[in-house]
Amino acid sequence: MGRKFFVGGNWKCNGTNEEVKKIISTLNAGDVPSQDVVEVVVSPPFVFLPLTKGSLRPDFHVAAQNCWVKKGGAYTGEISAEMLVNLDIPWVILGHSERRLILGESNEFVGDKVAYALSRGLKVIACVGETLEQRESGSTLEVVAAQTKAIADRVSDWTNVVVAYEPVWAIGTGKVATPAQAQEVHAELRKWLHANISPEVAASTRIIYGGSVNGANCKELAAQPDVDGFLVGGASLKPEFIDIIKSAE
Numbered sequence: 001m002g003r004k005f006f007v008g009g010n011w012k013c014n015g016t017n018e019e020v021k022k023i024i025s026t027l028n029a030g031d032v033p034s035q036d037v038v039e040v041v042v043s044p045p046f047v048f049l050p051l052t053k054g055s056l057r058p059d060f061h062v063a064a065q066n067c068w069v070k071k072g073g074a075y076t077g078e079i080s081a082e083m084l085v086n087l088d089i090p091w092v093i094l095g096h097s098e099r100r101l102i103l104g105e106s107n108e109f110v111g112d113k114v115a116y117a118l119s120r121g122l123k124v125i126a127c128v129g130e131t132l133e134q135r136e137s138g139s140t141l142e143v144v145a146a147q148t149k150a151i152a153d154r155v156s157d158w159t160n161v162v163v164a165y166e167p168v169w170a171i172g173t174g175k176v177a178t179p180a181q182a183q184e185v186h187a188e189l190r191k192w193l194h195a196n197i198s199p200e201v202a203a204s205t206r207i208i209y210g211g212s213v214n215g216a217n218c219k220e221l222a223a224q225p226d227v228d229g230f231l232v233g234g235a236s237l238k239p240e241f242i243d244i245i246k247s248a249e
Ligand SMILES: O=C(COP(=O)(O)O)NO
Pocket: 010, 096, 166, 170, 171, 172, 173, 174, 210, 211, 212, 213, 231, 232, 233, 234, 235
């Protein structure tokens, strides 16, 4: 299969200078598999990007949690893809459900953001996922396919895209998807890529899972054939993030 395992840590809107330094020192001391086995990307809030970039171990990489949809300018409060490139930040998370649901980012807007970030040379963790209501109404696959299509309509080169399936009902709730639930949606997403993009993109694109991943449940999830890693929220702020990285072994 040849898809390198990928573990992202989404710190969300958390941290102080002192707390970030403590997290980084815990990460820097962690005994983890080599970069040949697992790709690790941590994503602090914007204000801690230089600190993180400047002190994180060299075998881990850094992502921003968002960026603007076009070249910078009169967009108060926004951070441009160009700024991330200028700070030598290689990755960006886009389309997180918290931005889709709280800030109203549409599928098309997320698709435009992914296309623009890629065009500036950033690598993208593109998030998709359904709400509890959508799952209970049986429209999970339809929802994640539409979210993925909005990206595919704007992106032709998937080399630098990682897809994160994060069911909204599992984010921050402690209700992690079962391995079977995760595998089902990941496999369907991979089938969608195969049918609508190409067999090569389907085979090479990492599809990672996010939603209440922790040190106790990561191994069973990681054992699923179409789960290529994780995008971890709460547990990425804790020492158990090292255990989650080790689930790549
Ligand atoms: O939103 C998440 C997952 O968060 P939790 O691990 O806290 O459920 N990742 O981007």
